Amino acid sequence: MTDLTSLTIAEARAGLASKSFTATELTDAHLAAMEAARLLNAYILETPDRAREMAKAADARIAKGEGGPLAGIPLGIKDLFATRDIRTTACSKILGDFKPPYESTITSQLWRDGAVLLGKLNNDEFAMGSSNETSCFGPVVNPWRREGSNTHLVPGGSSGGSASAVAASLCMGATATDTGGSIRQPAAFTATVGIKPTYGRCSRWGIVAFASSLDQAGPIARTVRDSAILMRSMAGHDPKDTTSVDIAVPDYEASIGKSVKGMRIGIPKEYRLDGMPAEIEKLWKDGADWLKAAGAELVEVSLPHTKYALPAYYIVAPAEASSNLARYDGVRYGLREGGRNIIDMYESTRAAGFGAEVRRRVMIGTYVLSAGYYDAYYLRAQKVRTLIKKDFEDCFAKGVNAILTPATPSAAFGVGEKGGADPVEMYLNDIFTVTVNMAGLPGIAVPSGMDAQGLPLGLQLIGRPFDEETLFSLGEVIEQAAGRFTPSKWW
Numbered sequence: 366m367t368d369l370t371s372l373t374i375a376e377a378r379a380g381l382a383s384k385s386f387t388a389t390e391l392t393d394a395h396l397a398a399m400e401a402a403r404l405l406n407a408y409i410l411e412t413p414d415r416a417r418e419m420a421k422a423a424d425a426r427i428a429k430g431e432g433g434p435l436a437g438i439p440l441g442i443k444d445l446f447a448t449r450d451i452r453t454t455a456c457s458k459i460l461g462d463f464k465p466p467y468e469s470t471i472t473s474q475l476w477r478d479g480a481v482l483l484g485k486l487n488n489d490e491f492a493m494g495s496s497n498e499t500s501c502f503g504p505v506v507n508p509w510r511r512e513g514s515n516t517h518l519v520p521g522g523s524s525g526g527s528a529s530a531v532a533a534s535l536c537m538g539a540t541a542t543d544t545g546g547s548i549r550q551p552a553a554f555t556a557t558v559g560i561k562p563t564y565g566r567c568s569r570w571g572i573v574a575f576a577s578s579l580d581q582a583g584p585i586a587r588t589v590r591d592s593a594i595l596m597r598s599m600a601g602h603d604p605k606d607t608t609s610v611d612i613a614v615p616d617y618e619a620s621i622g623k624s625v626k627g628m629r630i631g632i633p634k635e636y637r638l639d640g641m642p643a644e645i646e647k648l649w650k651d652g653a654d655w656l657k658a659a660g661a662e663l664v665e666v667s668l669p670h671t672k673y674a675l676p677a678y679y680i681v682a683p684a685e686a687s688s689n690l691a692r693y694d695g696v697r698y699g700l701r702e703g704g705r706n707i708i709d710m711y712e713s714t715r716a717a718g719f720g721a722e723v724r725r726r727v728m729i730g731t732y733v734l735s736a737g738y739y740d741a742y743y744l745r746a747q748k749v750r751t752l753i754k755k756d757f758e759d760c761f762a763k764g765v766n767a768i769l770t771p772a773t774p775s776a777a778f779g780v781g782e783k784g785g786a787d788p789v790e791m792y793l794n795d796i797f798t799v800t801v802n803m804a805g806l807p808g809i810a811v812p813s814g815m816d817a818q819g820l821p822l823g824l825q826l827i828g829r830p831f832d833e834e835t836l837f838s839l840g841e842v843i844e845q846a847a848g849r850f851t852p853s854k855w856w
């Protein structure tokens with residue numbers, strides 16, 4: 366029998382329906398793979414008992430012909446999603462052993478549709494990072510290595526556990542979140558597919574908040590089709606999230622294989638950075654050629670405020686984070702340190718519970734929101750955000766259906782290699798992705814090629830609001846042309 370962990374979700378769905386194997390066998394194969402891959406540190410909590418129970422229930426439902434769209438599909442869940450009675454920490458010490466008495470809307474929709482929980486996945490602390498090195502559980506290792514090298518590389522972040530687990534076949538798909546690039550950048554670093562849906566498409570209820578006006582959840586999977594399958598279960602209106610939008614969820618899978626003939630694809634000239642590696646240039650050109658060969662029309666477009674996106678993001682995101690993280694006070698959740706009085710207790714709890722990057726963000730955020738600086742920083746960043754959004758609107762108004770860009774400015778780098786002396790070096794990873802969050806648009810990262818060292822690179826497609834379908838159609842064209850990339854097992 367073929368290794369069950371190497372199947373795509375679509376293939377597993379067919380195999381389960383034709384009774385070639387059971388959900389229990391599929392889950393057991395993944396639990397064994399997880400055990401053999403602990404070195405990657407992708408999972409911070411394995412839930413084998415829960416997984417087997419859920420697989421058994423899925424088998425019973427499949428036998429009765431009542432299996433849902435994800436019946437028996439084993440998934441990993443980013444530790445930012447609240448899972449009822451199962452430890453949820455956002456990979457921060459401050460949450461301690463917090464076991465939520467509730468389930469996030471997204472995960473409850475996945476279980477409703479029959480999916481199986483394998484465990485909780487590592488991420489940057491409170492999703493702040495681009496390399497999964499800020500987690501209190503330690504860094505995640507990328508299953509990809511440079512040719513002829515044993516150096517451990519980062520899987521990207523903040524959804525590094527999700528990307529690494531999907532790439533190493535330790536789950537069939539995973540949930541992830543993206544505030545500035547945390548779905549798309551790790552997907553690009555691991556040759557997986559990641560889509561950040563339009564802001565409001567998926568409910569944020571029950572997801573640990575980082576920057577609420579930017580946060581959006583989405584799937585990471587091994588193929589474009591699989592990400593479309595997962596999106597259908599994850600998306601939907603939720604009265605518990607007031608920013609969730611009440612529009613019907615399309616059958617995303619139906620967009621796979623749809624013709625892209627006549628579509629206008631924008632190539633934004635501001636994304637051509639000085640000193641951009643030739644490999645990234647080539648990748649971008651290849652992507653454009655593939656779309657052209659499929660009948661799309663390529664047009665140069667301008668997004669003039671692009672260069673302000675990253676600086677504005679690093680005002681807006683920390684500002685919102687400093688306010689969201691005020692709730693971790695030693696009273697309501699997890700960790701509590703002693704103190705002479707209540708203020709002292711707050712201070713010692715927050716000092717002990719938050720890691721260095723989180724403390725930096727809280728300080729920046731508090732500063733830009735403070736009375737004397739609010740207008741100079743926060744308000745200005747909000748205005749810049751409006752201009753960034755308008756750039757995209759102008760572009761779409763000219764009949765552009767989607768925009769093609771590189772997903773990241775480089776391939777994966779080594780653990781400990783970046784950001785040590787200067788945090789901005791790490792922040793620059795998101796140069797191509799943050800604009801999309803600032804504008805609330807959907808964006809997909811699709812594996813598209815390899816660099817000279819044998820590491821995967823990805824392209825990004827940015828869509829019109831609530832037009833994820835076009836991204837799936839175009840993404841699949843790229844996937845068909847580029848092929849799929851799988852790391853060879855060394856762990």
Ligand code: GLN
Nearest residue numbers: 492493494544545546547
């Ligand atoms: N790397 C960005 C940051 O650190 C984005 C993270 C994210 O999308 N969650 O803020």
